[in-house]
Amino acid sequence: MDNRIHIKTPDQIEAMRVAGQQAASVLRMIREHVKVGVTTAELDRICHEFIVDELGAVPAPLNYRGFPKSICTSLNHVVCHGIPGDRKLKSGDILNIDITVIQDGWHGDTSKMFYVGEPSVKARRVCEVAHRALLTGIEMVRPGVTLGDIGHAIQTYAEGERCSVVREYCGHGIGRGFHEAPQVLHYGRPGEGVVLEPGMTFTIEPMVNLGKRHTRLLPDEWTVITRDRSLSAQWEHTMAVTDDGVDVLTRLPDDEL
Known part of the structure; x- marks a missing residue:
């Protein structure tokens, strides 16, 4: 990965907003399809066709470092990078769907949790x-x-709720590259690390476990699970640092954060 932090111009940030809004629209579209009996492979197919045919965009995960699908689907004790497959959703499941699209060379990356039934x-x-x-x-x-x-701040909050924060995986810079500098850890010490400045673009995507923070990589070399099989959840947005705050590029205008 290029270790330089790429400061984006206002025009570049607007191009990233287009990609970000498209990624968010995929999550909105797929909501009605997340229900008992559907497979995660079917969700992948629906998302792929929407990204390619409706949005005219490219699903970034597909063939990225060999990843075989267009979205990530992480169920229950899966922390991240779950590969869509034949598993049918059951009532009570929780599912993270992670969407990244490329539009005109720029990436938009976002994920959210879905409840299956109650x-x-x-x-x-x-x-x-x-x-x-x-x-x-x-x-x-x-x-x-x-x-x-x-x-x-993230670590203090999550641990204060008696949950744990995964440390092996983190947020990242984003732009023309899927994963750019800097790495955005979801734990840390105040005052340390890169100082934010306007024009930086990155994701924040904390993975929070109900049990201990430790993880295990499955033999498929993608799927990450909690070592103690406890439930895990994750939400993600892409954002830009502004002159006086933050601009969340993957937030749809009429959506809450």
């Missing part, structure tokens, strides 16, 4: 804590803040 109290709780962890990170973003400040 979730358990624990399942709902880990999803809500993960969402609040994302918002806690976004609320920190402005010039002069460090990445350590952001990671510390």
